Amino acid sequence: MTVTASHLIWGVRRRTIVSDVSLSVAQGETLGLIGPNGSGKSSLLRLLAGLKRPSSGRIEINGQDIAHVPRRLLARQVAFVQQSAATDTNVSVRDVVRLGRTPHRSALAGWSAEDEAAVAAALARVDMTDRRAQPWQTLSGGERQRVHIARALAQSPRVMFLDEPTNHLDIHHQIEILRMVRDLDLTSIIALHDLNLAAMFCDRIIVLQGGRIIASGTPETVLTRALLRDVFRVEAEISLAPQGGAPHIRFRAD
Template sequence: MRISVEDLEVALSGRTVVSGVHIVAEEGEIAGLIGPNGSGKSTVLRTVYRHLRPQAGRVLVGGTDVRTLTAVESARRVAALPQERGTDFELSVHEVVAMGRTPYKRAFSGEDRTDTDTVAAALSRVGMSGAGRRRFSALSGGERQRVLLARALAQDPQVLVLDEPTNHLDVRHQVELLTLLRDQRRTTLLALHDLNAAASVCDRLHVLHRGAVVASGAPREVLTPELLAEVFGVRAAVVEHPLTGDPLIAFDHRGAVEAAAV
């Protein structure tokens, strides 16, 4: 299902934080939002999963404005893993993941075999099989992250919206998560701070800077030394990854920011 963000403008506390934003994720495509802190990445994602209402513009999911959908219709189309996550659930891991089945349940209806199988499959996909009886509140940060991703997968959405999904994950689980996203080929819109991860997993990148999109395209087209200097204020070389052939950014950690073309 295609996502299209058209001429989006959002204000928070009376201040415009994103303006004129156009973003696309084609069906089955992974589109990444990258940019410095405060550039508007999370704000854009929040409009996609209806946490924020824009002042102007619209978000289309499968050609339908998300603001015209009911809560249930929206939840069946879009599942989100936001940055602001409740982490004090006094529930079991199974119960947290089963919350993803809510859009498919009638009020007060119990869990059926489809729900149970879906929850088990989602936990397996994030490497948390066998953890269903553990207390969510007792998990590590990385384990909680994977359980919340399992909840989004259990929702069986057509679109995933993920805000910094690799936060708190160790290297192995970062790689496994990115592999999962690539393999499922579900339309996905995600924000990432790790530019090398973005280059590896994303089919398309949108670069935000000061609330506007300043570049869009394939990672190889977008991630240039000039853009990295202008937007991120860093000196870097972009080379070919020796194992995957993806763009690989080598940052100059000794170079002063002032030396970059900002």
């Protein structure tokens, strides 16, 4: 599914957080959102996913204005993975992932073989099958994040929005999660802090600053020394990999 946004504006009280943002994401594309803290990445993700309503502007998923799509139908198409989530309820890993099937089931519907298969496949994707019966409260922060990604996958979405999905993960699982997302037959929009991971796994990158898009394009065209200096206020060396590989950023300490 495609995702397009036109002239989005959103804010709180008199503060504008997302300012005149327009973008387009092709079917199957992985788009990365990067920018300093407070640049509007999380707010923009929530607008695109339909979790917030813009003050003005329009968001379309596969050509449909999501403002006119019933919430339950939208939830069958779109999944959102937030930075972290907590619950005081003592439930199992499998119970958390089962919640991803809610949009596909009516109030009186029983648990189906299709539901069970979706949950099992989602747990396998994030390498949590062996822990499906483990209590949620006993998981580490990284394990909980993997379970929430599994919950989103169990939803069987066509578009996935992820807000810092690699927070709290060790480097192995950071790479595995982003590789998995990239290889899924989904349109994905991911907010990331790690610029090298964004370069490795995103087809295109959008740079936000002060709620506005200031750069957009492939990682090798967007991630320049000048942009890193001007937007992130860091000095860095950028190595371009041979044969079209992802650029690598090495930050300077001096």
